[in-house]
Amino acid sequence: MRIKEMEHTQRPREKALRDGIGTLSDAELAALILSSGNKQRTVDQIAHDLVRQSKGFSRLTDMTLEELMQIDGIREAKGLQIVAALELSKRAMKARSYMFSIESPADVAVWFEMEYGVLKQEHFVCVYLDTKGKIITHKTLFKGSLNASLVHPREIFKEAFLQNAHAILLVHNHP
CATH class of the missing domain: 1.10.150 (DNA polymerase; domain 1)
Incomplete structure (x- = not known):
């Protein structure tokens, strides 16, 4: 009809x-x-x-x-x-998702799924927070293969310093 x-x-x-x-x-x-x-x-x-x-x-x-x-x-x-x-x-x-503070691991999981969805490659992401737990920015610092990703602390802390971050969350997926 x-x-x-x-x-x-x-x-x-x-x-x-x-x-x-x-x-x-x-x-x-x-x-x-x-x-x-x-x-x-x-x-x-x-x-x-x-x-x-x-x-x-x-x-x-x-x-x-x-x-x-x-x-x-x-x-x-x-x-x-x-x-x-x-x-x-x-x-x-x-x-x-940028309007809310990250207060628990569940908040990070919801944000990560919204931002990155279902990826078929391993991604190591750093999320930089301000003093209220709100996301300043995030960066994919390393992309790995199907099941591995190399991470170097120097890159993590360098970006945190540049962003004037109060806290850092390290997140990665398992495709």
């Missing part, structure tokens, strides 16, 4: 305006971002395929533009809309 054929109150845009964006189903949210279908497929059909192909959005952040374009009805423009929406969300989450 085309959006225009839906009852006015059940259309994703109207439902979001009336009840809030959080009330939309995954497919309705995808349809709202995609905004339109094409001659062969409705936006609702494309949105349902997107949800299914991304396994309920769990793989969406890992999907490339080319993978998105393999979904019938998604070409370059719609694929870029999806990629842009994901990038906007990622940047908003990163910006928000």
